[in-house]
Amino acid sequence: MTLTGNWSYPTAIKFGAGRIAEIGAACAQAGIKHPLLVTDRGLASLPVTISTLDVIEAAGLGRAIFSDVDPNPNEINLSAGVEAFKAGNHDGVIAFGGGSGLDLGKMVAFMAGQIRPIWDFEDIGDWWTRADSDAIVPIVAVPTTAGTGSEVGRASVITNSVTHEKKIIFHPKVLPAVVICDPELTVGMPPAITAGTGLDAFAHCVEAFSSPHYHPMSQGIALEGMRLVVENLPRAYKDGTDIEARANMMSAGAMGATAFQKGLGAIHALSHPLGAMYHTHHGTTNAICMPAVLQFNRPAIEKRFDIITQYLGLSGGFDDFCAFVDGFNDSLGIPKRMSDLGVTNPDIDKLVEGALKDPSCGGNPIELTADNLRKLFQAVL
Numbered sequence: 001m002t003l004t005g006n007w008s009y010p011t012a013i014k015f016g017a018g019r020i021a022e023i024g025a026a027c028a029q030a031g032i033k034h035p036l037l038v039t040d041r042g043l044a045s046l047p048v049t050i051s052t053l054d055v056i057e058a059a060g061l062g063r064a065i066f067s068d069v070d071p072n073p074n075e076i077n078l079s080a081g082v083e084a085f086k087a088g089n090h091d092g093v094i095a096f097g098g099g100s101g102l103d104l105g106k107m108v109a110f111m112a113g114q115i116r117p118i119w120d121f122e123d124i125g126d127w128w129t130r131a132d133s134d135a136i137v138p139i140v141a142v143p144t145t146a147g148t149g150s151e152v153g154r155a156s157v158i159t160n161s162v163t164h165e166k167k168i169i170f171h172p173k174v175l176p177a178v179v180i181c182d183p184e185l186t187v188g189m190p191p192a193i194t195a196g197t198g199l200d201a202f203a204h205c206v207e208a209f210s211s212p213h214y215h216p217m218s219q220g221i222a223l224e225g226m227r228l229v230v231e232n233l234p235r236a237y238k239d240g241t242d243i244e245a246r247a248n249m250m251s252a253g254a255m256g257a258t259a260f261q262k263g264l265g266a267i268h269a270l271s272h273p274l275g276a277m278y279h280t281h282h283g284t285t286n287a288i289c290m291p292a293v294l295q296f297n298r299p300a301i302e303k304r305f306d307i308i309t310q311y312l313g314l315s316g317g318f319d320d321f322c323a324f325v326d327g328f329n330d331s332l333g334i335p336k337r338m339s340d341l342g343v344t345n346p347d348i349d350k351l352v353e354g355a356l357k358d359p360s361c362g363g364n365p366i367e368l369t370a371d372n373l374r375k376l377f378q379a380v381l
Helices: 019-030 047-058 076-086 099-111 191-210 218-238 245-264 266-278 281-303 305-312 318-331 347-358 359-363 369-380
Strands: 003-005 011-017 033-037 064-066 092-097 138-145 155-161 165-170 179-183
Touching: 003 369, 011 019, 011 245, 011 359, 019 047, 019 092, 019 138, 019 179, 033 047, 033 099, 047 092, 064 191, 076 099, 076 191, 092 099, 099 138, 099 155, 099 191, 138 245, 155 266, 165 266, 165 347, 179 245, 191 218, 191 266, 191 281, 191 359, 266 281, 266 347, 266 359, 266 369, 281 305, 281 318, 281 369, 305 318, 347 369
Parallel strands: 011 179, 033 064, 033 092, 092 138, 138 179
Antiparallel strands: 003 011, 155 165
């Protein structure tokens, strides 16, 4: 089966191996003539980025790059990116990389024409309407990992460097106009990053499926996204050149982010403050948190997971799914506790405070409180 397609849900997606060659056409489709490529420091000098810049330059679009982006991007990175965008008289952004490069690139495009501070647009109520939507420049997104799904999202996660809180910044026009999903760009990911990003996609699907909100389209996408991860992540982890597995994982990443329109939950409510305060890898943190959150949510989700186990070909119900998750994490080298990621003597009070403020709380099937969040943090730390 040829894994190639042109999709318009949730946005225009050019999917398939080798399609990075179409970056010039993607920019033209988005109305971009002089783009700024935004990526993270680790990717900036790698062959995958250099070759992409070559294609952009050959298309007559210049060769501008901004890469002063931290693994958990913050407002300092954003300010520097906006300054580079304005200094270069750019008219659009190519957001390139994993979650950090994609999230910051989207925010550079969003903030380049705004006069209010970034925190005024946090995903609270209708705060997004404060933005001048006409000043948001177009975005082409190019993921180089398979997990966050930021390429198909209408928001970015930005860390406040002063308060050490992760904030979700939302606007409908932050959704990239065109996405190029080329699984060949993910071939160079090391196994640990393949596992962490892939399990981020899995967490998105699990939490969307668990959310009590009504969104049957997302529910179906979450279910198939889980299947793609279960069947393909071990293959991609074992053999990074398995392009079919890489392609299916890239689909799963986009599907997870599309599915969580239905809601996220306690996994992300825990992982966001942990990542903001202790700079842990987001997907790996999600994977560590998942077993404890599944057990916590058991009373509300146990019966519906019968559907998942049947679909995934597991032998029984909720207990079998939980046992599978434990074994899946082990097989992918995921630690059991956050202490294994270097989180020692954490400030649990501040972690609980951060979790309670996180919008992900609203999608958890059991109401999250300071008391039960404290117990969850103690379980994962």
